[in-house]
Amino acid sequence: MHNTPLGPVVPTDRAISALRPLPASAVRLDPAGLLGGWQERNRAATLPHCVDRLHEHGNLDNLHRVTGDFDGPFTGWWFADTDVHKTLEAALWAGNVSSFVAETVPLLEKVQDPDGYLVSYFQAGHRDRQWRELPSSHEMYTAGHLIQAAVAGARTSPADPAVQQLLAVARRFADLLTERFGAGGEDAIDGHPEVETALAELFRVTGHRPYLDLAARFVALRGHGLLGPEGRFGQRAYYQDHRPVREATEVTGHVVRQVYLLAGAVDVAVETGDSELLRATERLWESAQATKTYLTGGQGSRHRDEAFGDPYELPPDRAYTETCAAIGSFQWTWRLLLATGRSRYADELERLLYNGIASGIGVDGRSFFYSNPLQLRTGHDGSDEDAPGRRLPWYKCACCPPNLARLMASLHTYAATGTSSGLQLHLYAPGSFAAAGRAVDVATAYPWDETVTITVTAADDEPWTLTLRVPAWCADARASVNGVPASFVEDGWMRLERVWRPGDRVELVLPMPPRLIAPHPRVDAVRGTAALARGPVVYCLEHADVPTADFEHARSAGGDIPGRDLERTPSTASQDTHTAPADFERTRTARDDAPGAGFERASGVAFEDIRLDLGVPIGVRRDHPLAPVALVVNGDLSAIPYFLWANRGPGPMRVWIPLVPTTPPR
């Protein structure tokens, strides 16, 4: 057992590992910065909010039901215990052995069966179904989240009695899994991967090898049809049982299940020295990035089955891009960064954090998106779950809020790594970072400001390397050490090696002019558009900054105005001239022109009519009421960071903005 507080994912010394996580105690994020602010908001708002919702929504009653202290019905999904476990994990990463932990852990021990089983849904009323419905039961998934809570406790407060009790509970469940499903036991897997990485982490905490072996076994058993034959909806991919991980050529099926599985596969690969499996996960990561990942880092193109789509199927409006999927991708990507040290993984962590993850939580810290689309249309049908217009305080399937809480609680541990040769900074935020007697303070207003000032606060007499990530979006990174330029960038890293002295000062400048991003030409859904970004932050236009738009236009007027849809001749009012050459369909004009044109005239400009004019420079605005840095486009429209959308009421939004076509020079 470690004595130093640690964070998530601490590979053993024997693991394949290019970079090592820093002790949690060696990192501090300043709450004045964006990341530290998020962490503080998590502590002050999100965590208490989650605990309250668990009480309100019956998750704790479900546990009391097993011990006979509550006689109402079971509430929520059969995996409702996992929301308790994730909230426990979040509280423990926050270093906060609160009354919630103190009350809940003894309850869990009381609920647990003598053999270690602990899934309240099946324990009270559904004993006959125990272990019999693995494709859908989430029993191992539930065990996994219990184990991860215990791992968090063991890494942060190992001496605490409640933590020791929780670890014992988790180990009993893990031992039951090992006995029942380990080598020589039943060949079985859970329909929802998650337990793999939990078991690997528990091995790391306890040194008990059978946990790792079981994780490896679960990874190896995938893709052999153990969860039943292919169903109507392509269920084998949904359950991640379609193909062995090391043979798969693309990510597919249910996104959260896929990325959780691959995070577990990396853990298994690095701990067992299985470089072939590690390469398979890297290959899948590259494939996912190349053809199935949104600009926000989000993944999941289909609402149906919460799934990946085909390559290049990336609709902005029906992007499912579940918050949990982004968090799962973050976990997978972090593991690949530790294993390989490749900067593109750190880039992806940053992209996810400032976009696809941050969008999942409102500025109040108490409202959440389950799905994170890149566009909400004028006339959206208003269903909050199926494509949300506003963040909700909780969900019937409440996986995302406590998932955000546990990530935010441990956020500091992802900012930097250490090796014997130095310290590597991946995420730029004000705070302090230390490893093995080497320490720096960071001052910056990143990502709003391009300058990062790093001051060495502790060093030994040996030379070591301060490695700074240079984001791929940054074309002209430069640095100086004590005023002397030192800017060589290689493979996405700036490596500054010397004998450092306390007080040495590095100034890193990551120029972040506003950028226009063109979509990949095969992404049909956003052809003819561009997106705005500045630094790592993707921007969007939303209703509140477009006061002339008639947001309810299509909805209220749709029934009144006859007019053909798809065969309509683009009117001359449309500036989309590149799609309307002279010989285009004009045959409906005579009959439909009047009502069709009326449709345009009736209610002014709808949100969808906004076009981005490339002839107008993009400005920067620092007095926007919501965003520290807004962009100004088309002369007067404010674009805000995507992650800040939907904090000013529901309404249309879009990341990919149609272009005003360039006209031929005269």
Add this chain to the structure above:
Amino acid sequence: MHNTPLGPVVPTDRAISALRPLPASAVRLDPAGLLGGWQERNRAATLPHCVDRLHEHGNLDNLHRVTGDFDGPFTGWWFADTDVHKTLEAALWAGNVSSFVAETVPLLEKVQDPDGYLVSYFQAGHRDRQWRELPSSHEMYTAGHLIQAAVAGARTSPADPAVQQLLAVARRFADLLTERFGAGGEDAIDGHPEVETALAELFRVTGHRPYLDLAARFVALRGHGLLGPEGRFGQRAYYQDHRPVREATEVTGHVVRQVYLLAGAVDVAVETGDSELLRATERLWESAQATKTYLTGGQGSRHRDEAFGDPYELPPDRAYTETCAAIGSFQWTWRLLLATGRSRYADELERLLYNGIASGIGVDGRSFFYSNPLQLRTGHDGSDEDAPGRRLPWYKCACCPPNLARLMASLHTYAATGTSSGLQLHLYAPGSFAAAGRAVDVATAYPWDETVTITVTAADDEPWTLTLRVPAWCADARASVNGVPASFVEDGWMRLERVWRPGDRVELVLPMPPRLIAPHPRVDAVRGTAALARGPVVYCLEHADVPTADFEHARSAGGDIPGRDLERTPSTASQDTHTAPADFERTRTARDDAPGAGFERASGVAFEDIRLDLGVPIGVRRDHPLAPVALVVNGDLSAIPYFLWANRGPGPMRVWIPLVPTTPPR
């Protein structure tokens, strides 16, 4: 009871009605024409195929189970009886009181409860759930399809004993509904509308007013929350209980339920003289056409909940566009045509028939699409149901095949109408059409050929009007009567009034040069593309005509080749220069250029790389092995009618083709 064979939808003499259907016996489609050929294929292939599948898939065993003649388990969905009923209906519209009818009707009578109830799932094993799960039970929906089969029998073979037995069975079920749910009874509706139009039709056949009153009551009870509170997935819209029909401003929710409901609402409106309700259905039709209908006439933008999307949410790849939805839209639209006589409804019937409906069935008549997307991507995941690459012989939810069978069996009755003042031709096909002593023969190779020759074969001495629909896609329709030009077009009709003599000959020419269709500028999903059409037929490109495309490219290569997806700089090889001005994102180039470029080079041209060059004329090809008329684009690529796709193996297809941007003149 009528003595003349009739088709579906025969409003009473008191109904609001601009046009009257012709007696089924007064219409004959020549099997040498496309529509007549479909009808013949339906008789020879589809109908026997459906009967065989009902035996094979246990639908008949489910009925025998109730009578104790089968002791296996129930098979399929709880509404599996409806596939039997729809096949019965199809057989009866085909005028074919076959052994299937003769065997099945007595079985249904035997299965029926004394009180009239007849839903085999609930009758054997689930008695306790009868009438208790109306949101999902489909009990009235099942009753509706039974009734429609009986209506078909009563209209086509009223004297046949099996038909009389079937009508008695259907009436007993209808009487049970009337007693239980009629005025003074329970306020309740079925989660799946369908019974409304069936009851109205049964009223038309029997003259029994309570059936119509019940249909009116069911329409009026919608939108008041009778099916429970709003659920997680916006279930009230899914069940069509979100808003009263006459107040609704847009079509929404589950598409088939919506269009079936609105077809029933038209029946109720015209039979009760409720012009306000009729106007509401027209308004909803206009709204649907303006913002939620695909180029093929298909409806349903979302796989999830098989639902309409937001206005202008019309993705071609994830178009759900269920075959049954297109058939339901056809039924709704036909009713509006009869009620109003507006040509745009007839135009829509034609569009649906040659595109969104015809695509649902393979050239063999024995394979079917449930979903009819407008694009299938390179690297599609291959699941047949969730976005099909090939038509299947049957489906677990087999609603579509027998729905196609019943439409095709009655297809002749939709080609023309009659009024006291004349005859109206809506669908052009070789055959003969007659009403009230007036008759014409039609000769044409439409839709492949633009000329339609109509010869009067019977006439009286009074002047009457031969009305010819002029499709909205047709800019320069012209006609001659006995060689004398006569071409005045008004409101989409060419009305030729005179004292006709047998042998009088009308030549109608509907010029059909290939057309390029621009998408509505608010349909983001197909911006920067165009579609091809000729006459009423929408065309597509598919794999078999693009031999150089590497269809499995993305799938097989996806894992091997690193390369950023969305932030990739369009290479100079891409012709999509209008999305890549000089100041676009280029920062990833240095790091990713080599592998990114490799992605392009590795495997030649992928299907998605095809661009339509507007500078090249569109040709017509009449020697294509599959299509009587193919179009030739980009000099050598063949485009085939959309409805003929996927008859040559699975592979990529697209209707909307990206444009090669026009370059500035030098």
